[in-house]
Every structure is written in structure tokens, then in C-alpha cells.
Amino acid sequence: MSDNWIWDRSGEPDAAAERLERLLSTLAYQPSPRAHIPWKKIAAVAACVAVIACGAWWWRMHGRSEWKLLVGASPARSLYTGQVLHVSAPAVLHSDEIGEVEVRPGSELRVRQTRLGLLRGSIHATIWAPPRQFVVETPAARAVDLGCQYTLLVDANGDGLLQVETGWVAFEHGGRESFIPAGAECRTSKQNGPGLPYFQAASPDFRKAVEQYERNRSAPALVPLLEAARSSDGLTLWHLLSRTNGTRRAAVFDRFAQLVPLPAGVARDDVLRLRPQAIDA
């Protein structure tokens, strides 16, 4: 080995080390060729806008985001992919192609090209993009818009609550999914991912039973949940089918069938086996 070349690239190249460097250099740090950090702009905006804290950081890693930032009567500001916003006053993110997101004070989020990451705080989204175009990542789950208007809150622990006003939202994490329609809400935790959705108009007894079941998911906790369920709670029971097994799943199905007429052609056995055509019916 040519020690000088390995040390400071002087002298005759060392063939093997050169080979190694050629291979490993593909992993080197590579900001976008267009990347520059608009430092003066950061300082100027930080000085005059209450929304964004001095620690905010714009990166033109992959170009501009689809989102523009609106604060009060100020002109809309472009945002860049990777930018982190610390919001201390009401703000709105707007995209002609996607929709509008109101960001509440105390929120912290990261902007991507079309997606957002909500670390903590609260947003209210009105989305007109086609389904699945708009995604919000939180520490506990990913909210996938299916054509809707909703509010998403994330607390300091990274746990969340999604409340849907119109349309549907899919809440996903680690293979677990919850589908939340208009008038329903769903909690999510970093530990367990999306919980059971339920309608906001559900009875207090039912909501309490859902909360207790989510805490320990035991067979005894399932009993009051099933007893308190009404026909309007089919959404929750439907989700429970795939989150229980054996006799518990059978108990959930039997209660579901008492409250909600099954579609024609759907057999009990098919549902208990979670056959897609039965579940999706």
C-alpha cells in the first residue's frame, strides 16, 4: 500500500485504496446541485414574522414545495422541501393543487414537496386533491387523505387524534390501518399505532368502553364495549373484527350482526376468516 496516497493523496496512487474510495464515494453527502441556503432570507423572515422561529431551516434539497405559507395579510411565501416550521401565530399552508391546511399556534411541522410531517400541534386540512395525494406523517401514524376535511392533533408525546369532517381519511402505521369517515375520530399512539375509530356522536358509555379496551385489549374489557354498542357503532365493531381472533372475534361478529344487517351473500364463517370479499362487503 502506498501510505502517502492513503494519507493525503500524494505520491503514487494505491490501486486497492483507490478502488475502495471509488466504491464508497457513492455514499458521500450529496446536497442538491441547486442547493443553497438563503441565510439572509432566513434572518429577515425570522426577524419580522412571528410564525417562524429563528431556528427555522430552509433547504432547497429537492426544489420548492407545493405549499405556500400565508400569515395574516402578508404576501404568500414559498416554502422549500425539508423546511421546518415552528408556528407561534395562526398560519395557513396553501397549494392550488392539493388544498389548504390551517396550522394552529404551537405547532411544529416539516414541509416536503406535497406531504407534511406534523411533529406536534394541530392542523385542520381541507383537501381537494385526488385521494391518496395528500399525506401527513406524525410520530405515531400516517394520515392519508381520501378526499376530505379533517383536524389532526399531535401532543408532545407524539400521540395523535384525527377528527374527520367530510370524506374519509386512512390512518396507517406498521401495517395497522383505520378508516375514518366524516363525523368520526380516531386516536393513535406511538406505541400501538392507529386505534379504533368511533363516531363522535357515539354514547359516552361506548366511548368510555372503547378507551378502556384500547388500554389493555383484554377479553373482560371487550364485554362492556359490545354491550354499549348501538347500530351506529358498526364502524368500530368492523375494525375490531380484524384486531381480535378466536372467540373474541366471534363475539364481535355476533354483536355486529345483531346491530347491522349483513349484506346478502356474506357468511359468518367468511367474516370470521377475514376473507376480503366478506370484510369489504
Place this chain on the structure above:
Amino acid sequence: MNAIMNAVAVTPDSDETALVARAVAGSRSAFGELYNKYAHTIHGIMLARVPFRDANDLVQDVFLCAMERLRELRNEAAFGAWLAAIARSRAIDYHRGKRRWAPLTNAVEPACKPVPAQALAVLDIIKTLPEAYRETLILRFVEGMTGPEIAARTGLTPDSVRVNLFRGLKLLREKLGDELAI
């Protein structure tokens, strides 16, 4: 932090010291120049400790943290060592689960260009080496820094870097065997 700075040799670069002083005084363009100078170093330090896919994002975190804590810097000539210490601390936080963000999937927005599988395989082997060796090897062979540059940017003495580099390379060669014939 002060103990770390006292334990390493510092070769003051008067131009850089002036740059750091301007950054501490609030010059964003000066901080930008420091970013340009140190981004590869921080990426290399991260790469030695965290998964490849997360290293880029963590580089951002480190500079954000440094920007917020610049006023704590006591010795402007030791900026590199101070920044490197922030990076290593951030890597520890990452493994303690203090990651700020659930990873944004890249179905729509690829985060980085594809890299050769063999490169990642060699990187995995480097990561099995002692920490001091792996960081130096990554800074030299991934980020393309020379030994003197590694010493200047991390605050280590050139002798320490030389030992890490050559001993690390020897160990790497033993682990790779004939695979790369190094």
C-alpha cells in the same frame, strides 16, 4: 463539552476562526460558509453511527442545533471539534429513540439516488470496526477527506488520525479478504 475541547489538539485556522466569530456575531452568510465546509464531515460522523438512509436528515438536525447553540461556543478555534461533538451526541439521541420524525416514506419523492449494494455492504463491515477507526475510514474513503483535513475538521491530532486510518484499514482489509483486494 469543555473537557472534550481541552483534550484535543487545535490547530487554529485564522480564516476559519474569523468566520466562526462572524457566525457567532449573527452573520448567516458566515454560518452558511461553515455549513459548506463541514457538511461532509458531519455526514461522515453520522454515517459511522446511524443507518445510511437517515444520515442526510440528521446532518440538518446537527446544523440546526449548532445554529441555536452558537453562543455557547467558548473557543472559536475549536468549532470543528465542537460541531463534531454535537453530531456524536445527536447520533446517541437517535438510537435512544429521540428521533423527531417518523420517517416520511418516499413513494412519491425519492430522497436520494440509488447506491451500489456493494458500497452499502462495505459500509456495514466498516461499522463493525472500533468507533475511532470507522469514523476516520468513512471520512477518508466515503467523504474523500485527506488525513490532514480530518485532523483539522474534527480537532483530532494528525497522529491520532494516522493511527486510526492505518489500523482501521488493516482491520478492514482482514475482514474484506479478497473481496475488494485491498
